[in-house]
Amino acid sequence: MSDRTGRAGARPWMTDLVGAGLCFGLSSPVAVVTAYYHRSPAAWYLGGLALACLPLLVRSRWPFPVVAATLAADVAQLALLAFPGPSPAATGVALYTVAVRTERRTAWRIGAGATAVLLAVSVIRRPGPDNLWQYLAVLAGMGLAVASGDAVRSGRRLLAAAVERADRAERTREAEACRRVTEERLRIARELHDVVAHHITLVNAQAGVAHHLMRSDPDHAYQALERIRDTSRTALDELRTTVGLLRHGESPDAPREPAPGLAGLDALLASFRHSGLDVTLERTGDPAEPASITGLAAYRIVQEALTNTRKHAGPVAARVRLDYRTGVLHLTVEDDGRAGGGAQPGPGAGTGHGMIGMAERAKAAGGTLTAGPRPGGGFRLHAELPLHTGRKG
Structure with a gap:
């Protein structure tokens, strides 16, 4: 970890060293030619260039x-050596760095100030229209340096924004996938709860009847055993159908929704x-054919409500x-209950998952569900x- 950090910290120094070396290397030929043109020692010009490039480190x-x-x-070189050629290159590199690391307005202000100083010294030191191209070169060079740095900064920001959006989209997809998995688990849990609780309750009641009648009325006891077998x-x-939901990825033909609906309501009530x-x-x-999700929700709500009543x-x-009614099915299940308050489970009598499941089914179908004790007893x-x-709201 420390080695990686050390190498990451050395990168700016390497970049600065390469930048200073390139600035000096590319400007040196121009410095030598300029020194020859002015019949001056080339060492002066190269030394001044090196001095200007040194801060770039x-x-x-x-x-x-x-x-x-x-x-x-x-400025010192322009004023003392009349060296208008490559010497502003170091300032151009420095302005590029400022433009990359600061806001656009700040970079252009600093660039404009530096350019104005260089132009002023150039005009004072070497006035005349013959040197106009040198003034324009200084102006274009500084402007190009700031514009290049600004473009690099903008490109980096766009790239960072694109990466951030991609990361956010990936996190969103993962969260959505987790949410769907959770919803699927809850849906399957509701199906298992409704199927198991309902049929076990019926089997328990029918077994009690068979046990009670086994000696006094064997024929009726036998019928109760037959109902246990059928139940x-x-x-x-139904469990096989529900478990098929878990294997949908392996078997595309497996049903996505359990079969029960309002068409099977009479058989359900007969079992109770x-x-x-x-x-x-x-x-x-006016009875109307409901949507499949509504029919399933209504069937399971009746099944769970009567299971709670029986239990x-x-x-x-x-x-x-x-x-x-028009577009809406009003479903009511009520019982006389006991003197103590009806079918609602008291403390320790149940987990409450049945009521939660019924409310979730109604909500999933776009409806609402309310439940509570009746004033005269029952639920x-x-x-x-x-x-x-279509769902409400």
Whole structure:
């Protein structure tokens, strides 16, 4: 870890060293030619160039002081040696660094100030229209340095923004995948709870009947055993269908949704009647074929509500009412309950997963569910479910 950090810290120094070397190397031929043109010792010009490039060794750490240092060196050469050729190159590199590391407005202000100083010294030291090209070269060079640095800075910001968006999109996809997995687990958990709780409750009630009648009425006891067999077979079929949801990826033909719907409501109520629960069904309004998710939700809500009644209130009277209105199915399940308060499980009587599951089913279908004790005893559950696939709100 320390080795990696050390190498990362050495990179700016390497970049600064390479930049200073390139600046001196590329400007040296021009310095030698200029010295020859002015019949002056080339060592003076190369020495001045080296002095101007020396601050570039720390330009990454102190970009603003480096601009001032290189500008001072270039101004000194222009004033003392009349060296307008390559000497401003060091200032150009320093301005490029400032433009890369600061905001656009700051970079252009510093660049404009440095350019104005260089032009002023050049005009004072070598006035005349013959040197116009030198003035324009200084102006173009400084402007190009700042513009290049600004372009690099903007490109880096765009790249960083693109990388950030890609990372955010990846995190969002992962979160969405986790959310869908959680929803799928909850959906399967609801199916398993409804299937197991319902059928085990019926098997338990029918086994009690068979045990009670085994000696006094063997024929009725035998019928109760037959119902246990049928209930167990139905439970296995529904469990097989539910487990098929887990294997959808392996078997594309596996059903995505369990089969039960309102068409099987009569058979469901008959199974409860055989277990000793006096349950009646009432349909009002204009019966319409609901969406599959609504039919499944209504079936499971009735199943779970009557299972709770049979489990917590015993063999009491229960009523199921389906009221078909315009676009909405009003489903009501209520029972007479016991004197103590009906089918709602008390403390320690249940986990509450059944009520949670019914509320989640109603919400998934786009409806609502309310439940609570009846004033005269017993328990009442009411759900409003849309008959079509569109969801409320």
